[in-house]
Amino acid sequence: MGRIITLVLWPASILMVIQRSLFLGVNGDRTDDFAPVYRAALAFLRNEPVYDGNYNTVDPHYLYPPSGTLLMAPLGYLDPEKSRWIFILVSVIVLVFCAFLITRMFGFSWRSPVMPVVLFVFFLSESVAHTLIFVNFNSFVLLGELLFMTWALKHKDLWAGIPLGITIAVKPVLAVLLLLPLLNRQWKVFVGAIGMPILLTAIAWPLSADPMDFFSRTAPYLFEARDYYNSSIVGNGAYFGVQTWLVVLMRIAFVAMAAFSLWFLYRYYRKSDELLWLATSSGVLLCTSWLVGSLGQGYYSMLLFPLLMTVFLSGSAIRSWPAWLGIYGCLTFDAYYSIRWEAFGRAVEYSKVTWGWSLLMIAVFCSLLFRYLDLRKREQPIKAELPA
Template sequence: MNVLDRTLYPRMDSQRIIPLILWPITVMMIIQRSLILGVNGHRTDDFTPVYDAAFKFLNRLPVYNENYSTVDPHYLYPPSGTLLMSPLAVIDPQTSRWLFIAASVVVLIVCAYLLTRMFGFDHRSWVLPVVLFFFFSTETVAHTLIFTNFNAFVLLGLLAFMMLMLGRHDLWAGVAIGLTLAVKPVLAPLLLLVLLNRQWRILITAVGVPLLLNVVAWPLSNDPMDFVKRTVPYLGETRDYYNSSITGNAAYFGVDGWLTWVLRIAFVAMAAFSLWFLYKYYRRTDELLWLATSSGVLLGTTFLVGSLGQGYYSMMLFPLLMTVFRPGSTMRNWPAWLGVYGAMTFDVFASNEWEPFGRYLEYNKVPLGWSLLMISVFCVLLFRYLDIRQAGENADRGPAADDGARATLGS
């Protein structure tokens, strides 16, 4: 190539082109999601109840005396969570909220970096801008900033827990997940993976940290027993608003109880098989793939079959999605990513022309997305199990039987 051609048609590697495109778009998306949508807020305001509870806690006023019959966001954190949130009320509400949004954005960027590094990619590669772009294009991240809730910090705790668990830093892994459990128990199902992997020491700090924080917070609270008497029973109820779980969806649309139970049992059964297969065939050969996929199965199933599943919980499935870069991933099929679209899209399906159908899609996109994602993972693992079983049967029959089987299939 002569000088003229090199000048007119400079070569650029595709791995440089992707960051070149995505970095400016992603930076502008982060600014728009935080400084515009986040600061604008929404009628759903998760921050104000937390700020009010922190203010009451610091001033020794009752915290758990809300009217749970309304559809407004309620304060549901235990005394340990109130203790951790109490510094928010040291300054005025607006400044506190803006600082919380800023901290959430920083945490989400750190999470994208950790996820990139955890799966073996350099932070200078094209993967980091792709992950960041995906993060901030989703409903789960956008509404975490707009509603201003704690989910970004839960995701950070999840990734820190997984990386420390893989690195065999057990006590610190327990601290990471224990701090999230002290505020909200979203990640509690992952303690099952700790038991399966026989990393018992994680449980010491995973249980000890929230327990210790509650011991400290209990005498400082005005009404800690009301959390047990009023809030805990409410947490066990199924509400028919802002609830994408099977039971919440059934309550809203009036689905019969027997069908609700059939669906819940079916998803638990699929999760049990998936966890068994992943434990048997992947834990020793690819521990990262086992941990990331198993955590996604556990959390996704919990969101579906529990009493409360909110759409912005979907960010806890990011490690499962990231497994697409590893051989053996259950995410290398289009139905799984159609499920991801349903669970995480920021698109709105409300329609003026087809109002009932649009409303149905809008209210069901998250539960349908979670469902399709969990079904896709189950089917991939089931087909692999059947292939392994078939290969074993053919090996037992010998070459002649194997040739006969091929002849039968060929006919």
């Protein structure tokens, strides 16, 4: 069976990588995340204002802090087309390397059937496809997450903090993962995770024309819950006109589910299966932050790949069909626009990522809750037999 999977999926995966990058990525789409980044890099090199965008439009805006601008600055040395193509090429190389890293992390060889399966799922997903089509930084964030997890599991704590810190310096989407080394008492992780953004900001600040404008203009916009390109509960609720009390109630409910899940995983899995604890807890933290935060975009879902890989581990919390229905919702590249049922198709299309994240969180919570209740039932007879 393994040989058949390898024969089928290696050529299919390679062609999918080519199609997603060379054709869809180079073609681009109506949304272009790379253009504002390139303009900001060029402005930074020319010592011109970077944070002067009009945030009243729905066009992609430049939202990286000065530390991120410093890292993006080399893009401005090339013309826009070459710079964009190189960014796509490097992103593809990074994604293939991420597939190798995650395969090795879970104990499989790159020669095993798991490697082409992982590569196929990567490039089949909406997250990877739109990361390449929109030319976004997400592939590097995934690399930072996987390097952090790889070195954290090996207790190379100083190294583990560096990739996390570099991604936080550009996009702080992984900042919630700092809770895990905090709980695990891996203090040295914070040297790189906090030190890298501080160091890069210190270098970028005197080189920027308007660094304070990031905090006075851009940062407030980042905390606004917009009603477009936003799959968070508050963003989806704003688009569909959901009442505020219900939005608040749902956000509280998902925070409560995440708190229980993290507590249970910490108590019962941190020492017995550190990989399962780290991968599942990271998925819970990230998914919750996108759901209850002000901004959650569909292509962030690629950062859930470590959680998906736990299906190979005994004790996985996603070995159920509701979990994989949720995974389909937040990762599918399928579109649900309908000519015959236009309103219904649009509603499904605009909410599929939100219900995907939600169903995944609920499935993980219920799986862990049922295990906890089973453990309680086993403990009660033992306590009843103890002498008073």
